[in-house]
Amino acid sequence: xxxxxxxxxxxxxxxxxxxxxxxxxxxxxxxxxxxxxxxxxxxxxxxxxxxxxxxxxxxxxxxxxxxxxxxxxxxxxxxxxxxxxxxxxxxxxxxxxxxxxxxxxxxxxxxxxxxxxxxxxxxxxxxxxxxxxxxxxxxxxxxxxxxxxxxxxxxxxxxxxxxxxxxxxxxxxxxxxxxxxxxxxxxxxxxxxxxxxxxxxxxxxxxxxxxxxxxxxxxxxxxxxxxxxxxxxxxxxxxxxxxxxxxxxxxxxxxxxxxxxxxxxxxxxxxxxxxxxxxxxxxxxxxxxxxxxxxxxxxxxxxxxxxxxxxxxxxxxxxxxxxxxxxxxxxxxxxxxxxxxxxxxxxxxxxxxxxxxxxxxxxxxxx
Amino acid sequence: xxxxxxxxxxxxxxxxxxxxxxxxxxxxxxxxxxxxxxxxxxxxxxxxxxxxxxxxxxxxxxxxxxxxxxxxxxxxxxxxxxxxxxxxxxxxxxxxxxxxxxxxxxxxxxxxxxxxxxxxxxxxxxxxxxxxxxxxxxxxxxxxxxxxxxxxxxxxxxxxxxxxxxxxxxxxxxxxxxxxxxxxxxxxxxxxxxxxxxxxxxxxxxxxxxxxxxxxxxxxxxxxxxxxxxxxxxxxxxxxxxxxxxxxxxxxxxxxxxxxxxxxxxxxxxxxxxxxxxxxxxxxxxxxxxxxxxxxxxxxxxxxxxxxxxxxxxxxxxxxxxxxxxxxxxxxxxxxxxxxxxxxxxxxxxxxxxxxxxxxxxxxxxx
Numbered sequence: 001x002x003x004x005x006x007x008x009x010x011x012x013x014x015x016x017x018x019x020x021x022x023x024x025x026x027x028x029x030x031x032x033x034x035x036x037x038x039x040x041x042x043x044x045x046x047x048x049x050x051x052x053x054x055x056x057x058x059x060x061x062x063x064x065x066x067x068x069x070x071x072x073x074x075x076x077x078x079x080x081x082x083x084x085x086x087x088x089x090x091x092x093x094x095x096x097x098x099x100x101x102x103x104x105x106x107x108x109x110x111x112x113x114x115x116x117x118x119x120x121x122x123x124x125x126x127x128x129x130x131x132x133x134x135x136x137x138x139x140x141x142x143x144x145x146x147x148x149x150x151x152x153x154x155x156x157x158x159x160x161x162x163x164x165x166x167x168x169x170x171x172x173x174x175x176x177x178x179x180x181x182x183x184x185x186x187x188x189x190x191x192x193x194x195x196x197x198x199x200x201x202x203x204x205x206x207x208x209x210x211x212x213x214x215x216x217x218x219x220x221x222x223x224x225x226x227x228x229x230x231x232x233x234x235x236x237x238x239x240x241x242x243x244x245x246x247x248x249x250x251x252x253x254x255x256x257x258x259x260x261x262x263x264x265x266x267x268x269x270x271x272x273x274x275x276x277x278x279x280x281x282x283x284x285x286x287x288x289x290x291x292x293x294x295x296x297x298x299x300x301x302x303x304x305x306x307x308x309x310x311x312x313x314x315x316x317x318x319x320x321x322x323x324x325x326x327x328x329x330x331x332x333x334x335x336x337x338x339x340x341x342x343x344x345x346x347x348x349x350x351x352x353x354x355x356x357x358x359x360x361x362x363x364x365x366x367x
Numbered sequence: 368x369x370x371x372x373x374x375x376x377x378x379x380x381x382x383x384x385x386x387x388x389x390x391x392x393x394x395x396x397x398x399x400x401x402x403x404x405x406x407x408x409x410x411x412x413x414x415x416x417x418x419x420x421x422x423x424x425x426x427x428x429x430x431x432x433x434x435x436x437x438x439x440x441x442x443x444x445x446x447x448x449x450x451x452x453x454x455x456x457x458x459x460x461x462x463x464x465x466x467x468x469x470x471x472x473x474x475x476x477x478x479x480x481x482x483x484x485x486x487x488x489x490x491x492x493x494x495x496x497x498x499x500x501x502x503x504x505x506x507x508x509x510x511x512x513x514x515x516x517x518x519x520x521x522x523x524x525x526x527x528x529x530x531x532x533x534x535x536x537x538x539x540x541x542x543x544x545x546x547x548x549x550x551x552x553x554x555x556x557x558x559x560x561x562x563x564x565x566x567x568x569x570x571x572x573x574x575x576x577x578x579x580x581x582x583x584x585x586x587x588x589x590x591x592x593x594x595x596x597x598x599x600x601x602x603x604x605x606x607x608x609x610x611x612x613x614x615x616x617x618x619x620x621x622x623x624x625x626x627x628x629x630x631x632x633x634x635x636x637x638x639x640x641x642x643x644x645x646x647x648x649x650x651x652x653x654x655x656x657x658x659x660x661x662x663x664x665x666x667x668x669x670x671x672x673x674x675x676x677x678x679x680x681x682x683x684x685x686x687x688x689x690x691x692x693x694x695x696x697x698x699x700x701x702x703x704x705x706x707x708x709x710x711x712x713x714x715x716x717x718x719x720x721x722x723x724x725x726x727x728x729x730x731x732x733x734x
Binding site (some may be wrong): 054055 | 503
């Protein structure tokens with residue numbers, strides 16, 4: 001991140017400098033993704049710049065097709081949405097949730113972000129020899145409860161077992177199938193200059209909770225994961241805003257800043273965020289300060305970023321506030337035309353900094 | 368397996384003994400599945416009796432619903448089929464294939480076994496830190512080729528990375544979506560007494576190939592995996608036999624014997640198999656003899672078991688023989704009413720033995 005101070009006396013000079021910085025960054029960002037590494041690193045799974053390079057250079061290169069290429073939270077095929085996510089969170093159990101409800105809610109939310117109504121899930125388990133069956137029962141009970149809460153059914157599955165030392169207890173991959181009952185198809189490319197940007201609640205709870213649950217840091221805070229199904233919330237937004245609802249993205253790996261970057265690049269717009277307007281719980285902010293992490297990059301598992309036409313913003317906010325999971329929703333900024341692809345953060349001190357994609361992730365394996 | 372000799376002089380006595388043995392086995396088999404273990408063992412992932420107990424006692428117990436409960440190769444919802452499988456094969460590359468085409472063909476085949484036309488796949492990757500990117504490219508190229516051959520698209524995906532020592536290079540979970548263009552819904556419960564049982568080609572090639580590729584045994588044989596997409600073959604069978612086609616099951620983990628057991632239990636029928644009629648390549652038979660394994664329990668990844676009404680059997684066989692992947696198809700036996708749930712093997716020596724489910728698997732991690 002580059003801090004660009006603003007000062008009334010040197011506005012023009014600062015503007016020129018800012019322009020130069022932006023142009024330099026833009027040149028770097030336009031370079032074709034090139035994978036420099038020979039081996040996979042933890043950064044490749046972090047959802048940031050290294051992940052995107054891997055996806056571009058390996059997965060899109062091999063699989064590219066019109067459904068995959070938009071890289072949304074899920075793929076839209078006719079009146080269905082289809083998505084998958086693997087879950088490798090450690091520890092498996094943490095305050096407010098576990099790998100089981102995470103694996104259900106995460107996939108439910110990816111379908112909801114496409115604007116679809118989640119209906120059916122699959123679940124593939126990779127278990128390590130020696131894993132306690134009591135823990136597996138706890139995880140499946142938690143998946144069943146999450147599926148019930150989200151009104152989806154787990155209808156097909158698979159179990160594999162690998163030798164001791166070849167996994168970390170339990171990994172789960174869920175895939176999800178959703179249907180469209182309406183013509184609204186929110187997507188990152190649909191975001192428009194002028195759109196209001198809303199987050200549906202306080203950010204970073206999940207990532208910080210999981211980090212602290214590892215017990216490696218001597219920090220204690222009264223925080224629980226925000227893992228939750230967002231489909232009821234997205235359905236309310238679609239009812240309220242219709243096609244004025246442009247974009248829905250859940251802020252998982254890489255947090256709100258990463259999602260904003262993806263929206264700006266996809267739509268060719270800029271985001272201007274008022275840092276003070278971003279809701280962050282004091283305990284999360286405190287833990288982030290101790291860890292040297294910006295809460296904008298910390299994963300949530302029950303929060304989303306919404307881009308909505310300016311005229312519909314207040315109605316969207318009201319619809320969110322009417323729901324327990326959207327109670328803490330807030331407008332955090334807006335989209336503008338220039339500079340395309342960048343997320344600008346107006347800081348509390350009156351400055352502007354660029355919230356770029358991180359290469360890696362300060363908090364690995366949080367989902 | 369219990370060997371029950373037959374002799375012309377003592378037929379009645381042998382029949383009584385056989386009846387007693389069958390009744391005893393039946394009593395044991397009817398007991399409600401009870402999970403005795405406290406921890407996951409490799410047997411729980413083997414596709415045999417231990418796997419079924421785990422599925423009954425943990426997964427069905429938590430998730431049960433009308434789509435999941437039939438435990439087919441996939442779930443049928445309206446005019447769609449949905450399925451998932453995780454792949455943890457070791458080694459990742461073996462003669463005739465790798466984890467990539469296995470992950471595509473396996474899920475394509477699960478859809479084909481439902482009678483559906485496979486269309487879209489998802490792919491979730493769990494990668495170990497340090498995994499060579501060249502290997503990942505080789506795997507994704509092989510997935511792309513397999514998807515092209517099976518006329519499916521990989522339209523959504525996810526990548527997670529875990530620390531060194533928390534996985535074994537690369538695990539892949541694919542989910543698949545297929546459509547029905549016809550009213551035929553083959554399933555295990557649809558099998559009927561009198562049906563002919565057909566296998567679509569020589570069995571056991573995949574399992575033995577992977578086992579030998581590990582290099583732990585000083586056995587060398589000219590065998591390659593049979594991994595292949597079966598949807599063209601199942602479409603031909605549906606065209607030829609229509610609703611006379613009762614059951615399709617690909618003989619993966621646990622091999623042909625396990626699939627036959629599943630069909631017999633689901634449909635409440637018995638299978639009578641002529642051991643001599645089961646096609647097994649000499650190299651596979653030789654390796655099996657050296658390893659002390661029955662080829663009937665060795666996994667295939669491009670072979671299926673078919674139950675078809677007796678009048679349609681010859682037409683089904685002709686349809687299979689017309690296709691390169693069904694060239695070696697053979698009738699191996701038939702279904703009968705009694706004793707329900709059992710697979711009886713008429714041996715080359717004129718005896719009968721029961722081919723029961725194995726508890727575990729002599730060949731772990733072959734898919």
